[in-house]
Amino acid sequence: MDEQKRLAQANNFLQILPHCKKLGMKIITAADGKLTLELPYNPEISGMDPEGYIHGGILTTMMDTVCGFSITAALPQTEFCPTLDLRIDHMRRANNKGSIYAWAECYKITRSVCFTRGYAYQDDPNDPIVHCVATFMRSGKTWGAGGFVKIGSKEAIL
């Protein structure tokens, strides 16, 4: 699939997830199994910090989202894969000046589990804010009109 089509598909999917929409997240690059997510700065999501630095929970939310979407970009068909576990290491705080970018790749898919890793940065990808690893379970199901349905079935909408 070419990058533009994958990007449009990933952003359409992202917009139906209420929390991602509320935060104004946007996918800006989408290659096979690799994605970059952008989150604009918003003082409403800062932590207990007089300077308005973004809360760590938002970085976890970004990493969970981008790692999950990297699976969608790696599999031939969209599959519902809930998060099994996630670990995030904070190198430093995000500043209060601009967007945060989160990059992730799905580096291994087995019959039951997807393994992903990623990082988030602001100005320089070589100076990350956080590193993250996350694993996801494969369900064999996809999104249908009335609920989750078997991949490849007529009711599938993704």
Place this chain on the structure above:
Amino acid sequence: MNLKQLIQTCKQHNDYSAILDFVPYAKFIGVEIVQDEQGWLFTLGTDPGNVGNPISPALHGGVVAGFMEVAAALAQMLTTQEPTLPKIINFSIDYIRAGKVKPTFASCTLVRQGKRIANVHVTAWQTSHDEPIATARAHFLLGEEV
């Protein structure tokens, strides 16, 4: 008013809204604090904006993690004698069950409070404490008194 005085005032009135006012993200997702016999209980409301998967529907995994990180940091500050602003070093979460769109609770254990580092374990649940939706642990770097 410094942080220690703020926490003392909250404890005296058993009203923690004043401390939550300093955490915009906690308000954004809808966190509240109540004190019971077991200690502090953190609650997450049922804001439809917290949904990650609209089909089930289920809470966004990042919201569950963010809620648990907020709880861990506040529990550390409320438990320690000399509160400072804890900075997150790392956070590790295991998702046990899907979080439904209903009130969610979290309780924390301050496993170790050192001079520079605190280790906090968190359990989040909906129907009963014995059926957690997620468990997590966090390390915080403890700063200067403020």
